[in-house]
Amino acid sequence: MEDIVQHLTPLLKEVSGYIFPNEIELHWGLLIVLYPYLTGLVAGAFILASLVKVFNVKELQPTYRMSLLTALAFLIVAPLPLLGHLGHPEKSYEIFLTPNTSSAMAMFGFVYAWYLMAVLLLEIWFDYRKDLIMWSRKEKGLMKWIHKLLSLFSSDVSEKAIRFDKKSVRVITIIGIPSAFLLHGYVGFIFGSVKANPFWSSVLMPIVFLFSAIVSGIALVLLIYMIVTPMRRKPIDMLCLNKLASYLFYVMIIDFSLETLDFIHRVYESEESIHIISELVSGKLFVSLVVIQVLIGMLIPLGSIAAAKIFKLPDELKKLIYFVAAILVQMGIFSTRWNVVIGGQLFSKSFRGLTTYKMTFFGLEGFLVSFIILIMPIVILYILFKLLPPWDEARQQVT
Amino acid sequence: MISYWKKIPEQAKRLVVLAAILLAVFLVVRPQLVPPDFGELGHFRASALQDIVAQPIRYAGHEVCTDCHEEVAEKKGNSYHRNVACEVCHGPAAVHIEEEETDMLRIPRGRDFCIVCHEYLSSRPTGFPQIVSESHNPMKSCITCHNPHDPTPPEKPKDCAGCHASIARSKMVSHHVYVPCVRCHDAPDEHFTNPRMYHPTKPTKREFCGGCHASDDPSVAGIPQVDIDSHGERYVCWQCHYPHLP
Numbered sequence: 165m166e167d168i169v170q171h172l173t174p175l176l177k178e179v180s181g182y183i184f185p186n187e188i189e190l191h192w193g194l195l196i197v198l199y200p201y202l203t204g205l206v207a208g209a210f211i212l213a214s215l216v217k218v219f220n221v222k223e224l225q226p227t228y229r230m231s232l233l234t235a236l237a238f239l240i241v242a243p244l245p246l247l248g249h250l251g252h253p254e255k256s257y258e259i260f261l262t263p264n265t266s267s268a269m270a271m272f273g274f275v276y277a278w279y280l281m282a283v284l285l286l287e288i289w290f291d292y293r294k295d296l297i298m299w300s301r302k303e304k305g306l307m308k309w310i311h312k313l314l315s316l317f318s319s320d321v322s323e324k325a326i327r328f329d330k331k332s333v334r335v336i337t338i339i340g341i342p343s344a345f346l347l348h349g350y351v352g353f354i355f356g357s358v359k360a361n362p363f364w365s366s367v368l369m370p371i372v373f374l375f376s377a378i379v380s381g382i383a384l385v386l387l388i389y390m391i392v393t394p395m396r397r398k399p400i401d402m403l404c405l406n407k408l409a410s411y412l413f414y415v416m417i418i419d420f421s422l423e424t425l426d427f428i429h430r431v432y433e434s435e436e437s438i439h440i441i442s443e444l445v446s447g448k449l450f451v452s453l454v455v456i457q458v459l460i461g462m463l464i465p466l467g468s469i470a471a472a473k474i475f476k477l478p479d480e481l482k483k484l485i486y487f488v489a490a491i492l493v494q495m496g497i498f499s500t501r502w503n504v505v506i507g508g509q510l511f512s513k514s515f516r517g518l519t520t521y522k523m524t525f526f527g528l529e530g531f532l533v534s535f536i537i538l539i540m541p542i543v544i545l546y547i548l549f550k551l552l553p554p555w556d557e558a559r560q561q562v563t
Numbered sequence: 564m565i566s567y568w569k570k571i572p573e574q575a576k577r578l579v580v581l582a583a584i585l586l587a588v589f590l591v592v593r594p595q596l597v598p599p600d601f602g603e604l605g606h607f608r609a610s611a612l613q614d615i616v617a618q619p620i621r622y623a624g625h626e627v628c629t630d631c632h633e634e635v636a637e638k639k640g641n642s643y644h645r646n647v648a649c650e651v652c653h654g655p656a657a658v659h660i661e662e663e664e665t666d667m668l669r670i671p672r673g674r675d676f677c678i679v680c681h682e683y684l685s686s687r688p689t690g691f692p693q694i695v696s697e698s699h700n701p702m703k704s705c706i707t708c709h710n711p712h713d714p715t716p717p718e719k720p721k722d723c724a725g726c727h728a729s730i731a732r733s734k735m736v737s738h739h740v741y742v743p744c745v746r747c748h749d750a751p752d753e754h755f756t757n758p759r760m761y762h763p764t765k766p767t768k769r770e771f772c773g774g775c776h777a778s779d780d781p782s783v784a785g786i787p788q789v790d791i792d793s794h795g796e797r798y799v800c801w802q803c804h805y806p807h808l809p
Contacts, residue, residue, distance in 0.1 A: 169679050176682060185684075261597050264606055286578075293574055316581060320573035328572045 174522075181517025190509045190521050193529045195245040198537055200351045200373065201501045202242040205541075207348035207374070208381015209235040210284065210340060215411070217337040223407040229554030230392070231385045232288050237545035239280055244537050246272075248528050268354055279347045283340040289314075290332040292552055295559060297321055310551065348377040355504060362437035363444075363508040368426045375419040380497040382412045383490040388545070390487050396555065402479050409486045412493070413469045420462055440515040448518060449507045452499045461496010465489035621655035624648075628656070631663065635712050642713035643692070652676070652711065677705045683728050690758055693728050719755045726758065730807050737808040747771070747806065772800045 175188050213231035215221045247253035260277070264270040296315035300308050349370040356369030386408045393400050430438065445453055471477075472485045506521050524530040571579070600609040625648040629636040639645060650656050653668040671677075674696065683693040700708065708717050723744045724731035734740060744750070750763035766772065769791060777791035795803055 169675055173675060173678070173682075176684070179684070258596075261593055262601060262606070289578075290574070316574075316577040318574045318577050325572055325574060329574065332575075 175520060178520035178522075179517065181512070182514050183512035183517035183519050184514060187512050187519050190506065190519070192249070192505055192509060193521070194523055194531065194534045195249040195529055195537075197498075197501045197505045198245040198534055199242065199249075200348075200355075200505070201380070201498055202238050202245070202537075202541070203348055203351050204373065204377030204380050204497065204501070205384050206235045206239045206242055206279075206381070207344040207377040208379065208383075209238070209385050210344045210381070211378050212382050212385055212408075212411070214337045214341050214344075217334055218341065221407065223401075223403045226401050226404045226556060227385050227389050227408065229291065229552075230388060231381075232284070232291070233548045233552060233554055234385055234388060234545060235381075236284055236288060237541040237548055239276075239284060240544055241537060241541045243276060244540070245534070248533060248537070251528075268350075268357065272350065272354075275347055275350050279343050283336060283343045287333055287336045287340060288552070289316075290329045290336065293318060293329055294321055294326055296552075314551070345374060349374050355508070358508075360513065361508055362435060363441060363511070364504065366426060366429075368422065368429070372419070372422050372426060375415060375422055376497055376500055378415045379412065379419050379493060382408060382415060383493040383497075386412065386486060386490045387494070390483065390490075392549070398555075400483065402482075405483065405486060409469050409472070409482075409489075412490070413466065413473075416462065416466055416493070420466070437511075437515050440511045440518070444507060444511050444518060448510055448520070449503055453503045453507065456499040457496050457503060460492050461499060462493075465492045465496070620657050622650055623656045623660045625650065627660055638710075639712040642715065644712065644714055647680075672704055672706060674703075674705055677709075677711075687729075689730065690726050692726050695728075715756075723750070733805075733808045739807065739809055742775075766801075766806070767799075769799055772806075 172188055179188060209231045212224070213228050213235065216224045216228040243256075247256055250256075256273075259270050259273040263274065293315055296311045297319060298321070300311035300315065303311065352370030352373030355364040355373075356366055358364045386405070389408070390400065390405070430441070468485050468489050472482045477485070509519075510521065511518050525532055527533070568576070598608045598610070601607070603609040604612075625636075628649050636649075639647075639649075652671055656668055658666045659668050678694070678696045681692060681694055681696075683695045687693055705711075709715075720726060722731075727744075731744075734742075734744075747766055748763040751761045753761035754763055773791040775786050776789055777794075778786075778788070800806070
């Protein structure tokens, strides 16, 4: 009791207007911001990889495997913020044992499992199978056995078998695109279906989430490609980079139009919540929404990529612009998630007052844990790169 | 059957076997892990009800306190705090009523406790006694002036703002700032000490506002005038103008 009192008293001072007593403290904090951010990166990276296979975008070949591994690394971490937030992670498997079909949140386990097992792991496995076999034939010691195990002790590298691999990858990618849409559309659905919250409740929500996911995924792969390639002392493939930037640009345009559409729709509808929402947007969310999300995270990257394309700048300058733009886009998408999750809870259901969010540093919901969760996929990705080198020169010829 | 199996590519076979193993493990493990009484009554474990029933009772309820603390209970029963249960302030007391000599309850003597309920918040209902703790007799413990079991203020509140802070604040910044509350509400003295029993009056007719706003009396110069017969004629004025912030 004393703890709660001490915790809530300073928050009360930040409250403005009329709020209900149980609205002082937000129920969903930083961890829940991370969750749509991470799943968005997964879906985005995967859809980028699919472009290579389904639409045969040859220029993007160097990033194909990288995108798949990125998606995997982030997918492994994606449920952690949820588990941390709910408490009792040791009980999480129970949602698989006794599926509750009437709960959208409980069904996430199945969406996730489907995506992980039936799509991502399978696609990676088929794509790497031949290389795993060839690597394990050459290697010694631990690595040999790891690769053997990963290939499930498969050994058939006949032309027919490899053709089958290729075909499987295509089929899985075709199933995978709707699955990736499902994975992230689902996250938008969770928010969009909260009827009581006018900031969330919108049919556009899953779609806006999806496109911002693709934006963030492409930007992430672009960043990883630009960081990892020089670290391996290899030249950056300018064709590939330009293509990535172009796709980033196009998807951002779509994302931006959707968000604008959503905005216009809300303003035109002018439901009774519009006053408090405009107070929110012009007040507590001004920096994170108008400045970071729209200006820094959307307009500046859009403008600079467009400038890089139109003025035919030298490659070195282009690289710099792409790199900075991709970082800004990440900031922008992160604050998009922040604005949805935190912003959606800042105003009272009475539509007459605003509360506040104070981040803690320690504790399960604190900054530190979130930071660690954000670092984890990068560590996992490093290990994956070691185990399953995605570089072209690592591809083995059948000998 | 066997010839069919042979036609499947080698790698697919391995996946099929792996999937079969996973499925088998799932099928074997699931019945072990799902409690046998799951689903009997709903999407939960039926025996969870017994578990919950078996949890220790922590609260004793406010009636039993009367047995031993008659004086306090009686005092509180006739005070403003009559509807605030003892254990809200003193914490769960189930053990205390069994081991009253050893299990001493919490006694919240600090200022920060009372303001959980009494700090000014515009969402609290009208008339609920609220203070701004920073300016209400700061640095002194509340219980030096208010007996927690009978918190009647040592003197009656000086003005309506003591209990109607939100209305008073609105009015303070409104056009009606110089119109005193009692010009529109006849408040009996008892309303200050027993507000729920004695209610002040409220204006009921359009003509009441018309007294200042639709008057030929030159003494009301400076007050904006309307034609009471044509201005919003089918409604009372406060259906359109909030009287405390017109």
